[in-house]
Amino acid sequence: MSTQPLLAADDVTKSFGATQALTGASLQVFPGEVLALTGPSGSGKSTLLHCLSGILRPDGGRIGYDGRDLGALGDRERSALRRNAFGFVFQFGQLVPELTCLENVALPLRLSGVRRRRAEQSAGELLARLQVSDVAGKRPGQASGGQAQRVAVARALITTPRVIFADEPTGALDSRNGEQVIRLLVAAAKERGSAVVLVTHEDRIAACADRVVVFHDGANLDAAVTR
Numbered sequence: 289m290s291t292q293p294l295l296a297a298d299d300v301t302k303s304f305g306a307t308q309a310l311t312g313a314s315l316q317v318f319p320g321e322v323l324a325l326t327g328p329s330g331s332g333k334s335t336l337l338h339c340l341s342g343i344l345r346p347d348g349g350r351i352g353y354d355g356r357d358l359g360a361l362g363d364r365e366r367s368a369l370r371r372n373a374f375g376f377v378f379q380f381g382q383l384v385p386e387l388t389c390l391e392n393v394a395l396p397l398r399l400s401g402v403r404r405r406r407a408e409q410s411a412g413e414l415l416a417r418l419q420v421s422d423v424a425g426k427r428p429g430q431a432s433g434g435q436a437q438r439v440a441v442a443r444a445l446i447t448t449p450r451v452i453f454a455d456e457p458t459g460a461l462d463s464r465n466g467e468q469v470i471r472l473l474v475a476a477a478k479e480r481g482s483a484v485v486l487v488t489h490e491d492r493i494a495a496c497a498d499r500v501v502v503f504h505d506g507a508n509l510d511a512a513v514t515r
């Protein structure tokens with residue numbers, strides 16, 4: 289594994305009114321690695337994920353991406369980074385209900401100017417990789433929860449992002465379906481060289497990661513487990 293981190297949080301703090309969500313979180317994400325953030329509800333996992341992905345600005349500390357200080361970038365530069373270098377998977381797929389699953393997966397490529405035929409060909413290949421070719425022509429509402437999450441994973445992967453941020457991506461699935469989605473996400477991300485930052489409170493899901501960082505009261509405990 290490379291010794292240069294792709295993403296780094298250094299003593300990051302963040303409050304919402306009187307609630308101190310992050311009290312000093314520090315961690316590093318290396319290229320291509322799968323990192324799970326785990327810990328009790330309210331411990332700050334999602335807040336750190338939002339800071340790492342440039343959605344939230346920390347109150348204190350620093351977020352570095354590929355040697356650059358995210359805090360020094362303007363809003364437009366940070367949106368471009370999110371669009372070009374990052375992919376996102378949320379708890380509820382957040383697919384566009386009016387589009388077919390194939391069109392949903394192709395959308396990020398279409399938005400970056402790729403022609404329909406090529407975008408949909410790549411989308412079809414990814415749907416096959418995620419073992420959901422059968423829902424390609426269906427709308428998300430006609431797919432099962434597990435199928436829809438695999439479509440959401442395919443959509444996050446299609447631009448071959450350097451980092452995929454996944455916030456409780458299996459939270460709405462039963463444990464068998466959840467584990468299957470994560471195994472497919474991890475395998476497909478590794479094939480493409482994308483790193484994954486995965487927020488989960490489920491040990492079985494965290495066990496699919498290369499490394500687990502445990503959160504407690506707004507900061508990660510030092511004892512990061514390396515598998």
Ligand SMILES: Nc1ncnc2c1ncn2[C@@H]1O[C@H](COP(=O)(O)OP(=O)(O)OP(=O)(O)O)[C@@H](O)[C@H]1O
Nearest residue numbers: 304307308309328329330331332333334335336489
């Ligand atoms: N937008 C917000 N406005 C107000 N408080 C917030 C906001 N986002 C998070 N918080 C608070 O910050 C703390 C940390 O929340 P966060 O969602 O980061 O924790 P978490 O570990 O991801 O929890 P969970 O596993 O339940 O999602 C909590 O006390 C939460 O209520």
